[in-house]
Amino acid sequence: MSGYGLxxxxxxxxxxxxxxxxxxxxxxxxxxxxxxxxVEGLDEALQLPRSRVPLLALLGGIAGAGGGFFLQWYxxxxxxxxxxxxxxxxxxxxxxxxxxxxxxxxASLAAFAGMLLLNGLPRLRHPVFEAAPFARASRDRxxxxxxxxxxxxxxxxxHAWLQQRAALSITVxxxxxx
Amino acid sequence: MNATAAEVAxxxxxxxxxxxxxxxxxxxxxxxxxxxxxxxxxxAGFWLAIGISGAATVLFVVAIAWLFARGVGIWGINQPVSxxxxxxxxxxxxxxGNSGTFISAFLLLLRQRWRTSINRFAEAMTIxxxxxxGLMPILHLGRPWFFYWLAPYPNAMxxxxxxxxxxxWDFFAIATYLIVSILFWYMGLLPDLATMRDAARRRGxxxxxxLAALGWRGDARHWHHYRSAYLLLGGVAAPLVISVxxxxxxxxxFANLPGWHSAIYAPYFIxxxxxxxxxxxxxxxxxxxxIFGLHDFITAxxxxxxxxxxxACGWIITYxxxxxxxxxxxxxxxxxxxxxxxxxxxxxxxxxxxVVACNVLVPQLxxxxxxxxxxxxxxxxxxxxxxxxxxxxxxxxxxxLYQDFLPSSWGNFTPTFWDWAILAGSLGAFALLFILxxxxxxxxxxxxxxxxxxxxxxxxx
Numbered sequence: 203m204s205g206y207g208l209x210x211x212x213x214x215x216x217x218x219x220x221x222x223x224x225x226x227x228x229x230x231x232x233x234x235x236x237x238x239x240x241v242e243g244l245d246e247a248l249q250l251p252r253s254r255v256p257l258l259a260l261l262g263g264i265a266g267a268g269g270g271f272f273l274q275w276y277x278x279x280x281x282x283x284x285x286x287x288x289x290x291x292x293x294x295x296x297x298x299x300x301x302x303x304x305x306x307x308x309a310s311l312a313a314f315a316g317m318l319l320l321n322g323l324p325r326l327r328h329p330v331f332e333a334a335p336f337a338r339a340s341r342d343r344x345x346x347x348x349x350x351x352x353x354x355x356x357x358x359x360x361h362a363w364l365q366q367r368a369a370l371s372i373t374v375x376x377x378x379x380x
Numbered sequence: 381m382n383a384t385a386a387e388v389a390x391x392x393x394x395x396x397x398x399x400x401x402x403x404x405x406x407x408x409x410x411x412x413x414x415x416x417x418x419x420x421x422x423x424a425g426f427w428l429a430i431g432i433s434g435a436a437t438v439l440f441v442v443a444i445a446w447l448f449a450r451g452v453g454i455w456g457i458n459q460p461v462s463x464x465x466x467x468x469x470x471x472x473x474x475x476x477g478n479s480g481t482f483i484s485a486f487l488l489l490l491r492q493r494w495r496t497s498i499n500r501f502a503e504a505m506t507i508x509x510x511x512x513x514g515l516m517p518i519l520h521l522g523r524p525w526f527f528y529w530l531a532p533y534p535n536a537m538x539x540x541x542x543x544x545x546x547x548x549w550d551f552f553a554i555a556t557y558l559i560v561s562i563l564f565w566y567m568g569l570l571p572d573l574a575t576m577r578d579a580a581r582r583r584g585x586x587x588x589x590x591l592a593a594l595g596w597r598g599d600a601r602h603w604h605h606y607r608s609a610y611l612l613l614g615g616v617a618a619p620l621v622i623s624v625x626x627x628x629x630x631x632x633x634f635a636n637l638p639g640w641h642s643a644i645y646a647p648y649f650i651x652x653x654x655x656x657x658x659x660x661x662x663x664x665x666x667x668x669x670x671i672f673g674l675h676d677f678i679t680a681x682x683x684x685x686x687x688x689x690x691x692a693c694g695w696i697i698t699y700x701x702x703x704x705x706x707x708x709x710x711x712x713x714x715x716x717x718x719x720x721x722x723x724x725x726x727x728x729x730x731x732x733x734x735v736v737a738c739n740v741l742v743p744q745l746x747x748x749x750x751x752x753x754x755x756x757x758x759x760x761x762x763x764x765x766x767x768x769x770x771x772x773x774x775x776x777x778x779x780x781l782y783q784d785f786l787p788s789s790w791g792n793f794t795p796t797f798w799d800w801a802i803l804a805g806s807l808g809a810f811a812l813l814f815i816l817x818x819x820x821x822x823x824x825x826x827x828x829x830x831x832x833x834x835x836x837x838x839x840x841x
Contacts, residue, residue: 215834235600238406238575239831240607244600253608263616270552273532277540286544299549299630302623303556306616310560313616314567317609321602324594331597339598340575342406342830 205377206329207234207349208360209336210369215241218344221367222247225348228363232349236330236339258316259309266308270301333373347375394684394753399494399832401676406830413572413822413829414579416672425671429815436808443801444519452522454798461781461793463520465803468773470516472656473509473806474554474628475649475769478621479657480506481561483686485617488610493835494685496828497677501668502661503565504821508813509660510558512806517550519802546630553627560620564613570596570606571827625653632776639719639780642707648700655693655739656769658686662762664814666755668823677824684752690765694743701740715785723779727792731775738768 212218215237222235222244235244274297278284283291318324330336330347339345346369348360357374364372404412447454457464483502487495518527530551532541541548573593580586596602629649632640642648662683669678708720723732742764751757783790817823 236598237600237603238410238598239571239827239834240603241600245604248600250601250604253605255605255608256612259609259612259616274543277532278543282538282540284542286542289544293544296544299546299623299627300543300552303549303552303620303627306620306623307556307559309616310563310613313609313612314563317567317605318594320605321599323596323602326590326595328595328597337578340571340578340596341410 205350205357206375207232207347207352207355208357208364209330209333209345209347209373209375210364210367211335211338211371211373212344212346212368213342213370215244215344217368218346219243219247221346221364221369224367225346229354230348230352230360232352232355234330234347234349236336236345236347238340238342238344241344254320255313255316259313262312262316263305263309265312267301267305269308270304271297274300329375329378332376335371335373343370350375350377393749394680395688397679397681397684398836399497399679399681400829400836401679404676404829404833406833409829409833410575410579410826412676413824413826414576416818416823417576417820418580418585426815426819430812433808433811433815436804437812439801440805440809443798443805444515446798447519447802448524452520454796455802456793456795456799458791458793460784460789460791461778463777463781464793465774465795465799466516466520468770468777469803469806470513470520471628471649471773472770473513473516473810475625475653476657476660477506477509477513477557477561478625478650478653479655479661480504480509481557481564481617481621482654482657483661484564485614485621488614489618493832494682496832497674497679497824498661498665498682498686499828500565500568500821500823500825501665503561503568504814504817504823505657505660505664506561507558507565508810508817509657510554510561511813512810514554514558515806516802517547546627546634549627550631553624557620557624560613560617564610564617567606567610567613568825569821570594571598572822572825574598575826576822621653622650625650632780637780637784638713638715639708639723639776642704644700644703644707648697648704651693651696651700652769652772655690655697656766658690658693659762659765659769662686662690662758663766666759666762668818670755672818672823674824677829680753683755683758687746687752687758687761690762691743691746694739694765698740701736718783719779722783723775726779726783728775728778728782731771731778735768735772735775738764739772742768 210221212221218235218237218241222233225233226247226249233248235241235248237244271294275292275294278293278297279291286293289296330339330345335343336345346364348355348364354360361372455464455466457466480502483495484499484506487499518524521527530541530548541551570593573589574596577586577589577593580589626646626649629645633642633645635641665678665686666683669675705720708716723729742761745751745757745761751761778793782792
């Protein structure tokens with residue numbers, strides 16, 4: 203069995219949460235859950251590690267603000283020193299507004315790009331899209347996928363186990379296209 | 381229908397209305413919102429709106445082309461009133477944009493549930509308003525084709541921007557603001573674009589929405605990073621709004637002109653931005669709610685809450701009007717006093733008193749419950765506030781410039797046809813962009829509505 207996994211459909215976030223918790227208890231580790239909105243408690247049930255998006259945003263913000271300040275300092279002091287009303291060349295308070303804006307820009311771009319990067323997006327082709335019921339994953343249905351790569355995965359037994367969880371449908375997902 | 385006598389006698393407080401009406405499921409919310417884009421036939425009203433706003437947009441393009449051909453002399457500006465409609469439009473539009481982010485980002489951080497139905501409108505309003513705002517200073521440049529000189533880049537002239545100038549700060553503020561607003565908006569849209577992809581039946585639409593959704597699957601890991609990033613974007617957008625409009629205010633207050641050179645300008649402008657933007661949010665939301673039948677999602681509570689925020693901002697504005705006068709007389713500077721008196725009694729006194737009527741007196745109607753509960757009344761108030769806030773910026777610019785230190789250099793300003801064409805054209809282009817947004821993009825956040833609906837039904841059961 204080398205397929206991507208088994209995709210089970212549920213009709214409520216509570217049913218999905220219960221199924222995820224049961225799957226973890228049954229020893230499955232390679233789980234994927236899909237929902238049309240951010241379900242409260244799903245992160246904990248899947249035991250996802252803390253998101254690194256905030257760290258990336260912080261680094262982006264520091265890079266933006268630091269780069270912005272350096273740009274202004276370098277151009278005003280080193281490359282193009284010009285006497286502006288007798289002010290010191292390194293009149294840093296005047297550099298703050300543009301520095302703040304560039305810091306925010308850096309943080310925002312890093313948060314957005316980091317979100318896409320960590321999520322592996324854009325990715326237009328994915329095995330779950332092959333499953334017909336999955337069209338409702340963006341509407342009103344909730345899905346649990348137990349990956350074929352999971353050590354405890356067994357095509358028949360996992361299928362039977364999912365059926366006991368009262369899944370509305372179970373779809374066998376083909377392996378990822380090369 | 382089965383209201384008691386007491387309820388008939390006294391209208392129910394609009395604030396008591398639920399944030400979501402009717403019995404909705406995830407499916408019905410999805411059908412309702414995607415239907416606006418995918419199913420609804422294009423009636424005569426739609427084409428009429430496209431026609432009017434399209435015609436105004438054509439006027440905008442013609443006015444800009446004529447401006448590029450002939451220069452800013454086609455406008456009424458000259459010395460001493462060298463800032464006219466373009467800068468007024470700029471401040472007015474950027475203020476409207478600011479409030480969209482305020483509604484979306486601040487209410488997100490404050491966990492206000494009523495934000496859910498209106499945040500996408502507000503964000504779209506921000507982007508289109510900032511786009512209009514960003515054009516204005518470029519049009520106002522005598523040589524607009526050199527606008528990129530504001531950007532710092534190693535160039536053959538061996539010069540760099542003057543970093544001590546608020547105009548350069550403004551370039552960074554507006555550019556950052558436009559980019560961050562688009563990111564915030566697009567990120568909020570991603571899951572909804574996936575819904576559109578799955579709901580669309582025609583191949584072309586599936587392809588377009590599918591590409592725009594970037595392959596969003598609704599994976600728990602997606603949501604995990606997404607929520608973190610969305611909250612962060614909201615968190616950085618909030619101080620960004622404040623900084624952007626402060627920089628706009630600095631463009632005035634850094635000048636040594638009576639009436640402009642004042643420390644109150646940044647908070648004054650920020651409050652004014654929220655005030656006019658909330659008014660524009662009502663101006664946009666009320667007709668759209670009626671046209672698209674969104675009464676279940678945008679209830680009396682939303683409108684009343686926006687109106688109350690507007691009233692609060694109106695009082696901050698009123699306070700600054702009073703303090704400006706007080707400072708002028710208390711400071712004793714004869715030029716400041718002259719500007720204050722010229723404002724209230726000079727050639728443009730009618731602008732000042734219209735501003736006071738629109739921004740100070742009219743919003744007080746919101747104290748009445750019946751007014752808050754009436755979309756028509758709120759719409760009328762919002763139009764008047766929009767007019768009042770546009771005139772306020774006109775007043776600040778005109779009265780700051782037309783009579784300065786030397787009486788020999790005094791002079792008045794009379795707008796020309798092309799001044800009005802730019803203003804009307806920008807309104808038309810804004811409206812056209814907004815109509816196209818409603819036509820092609822889900823206008824309300826379906827993911828957040830689903831979540832809100834679950835929260836409400838769970839709390840009720």
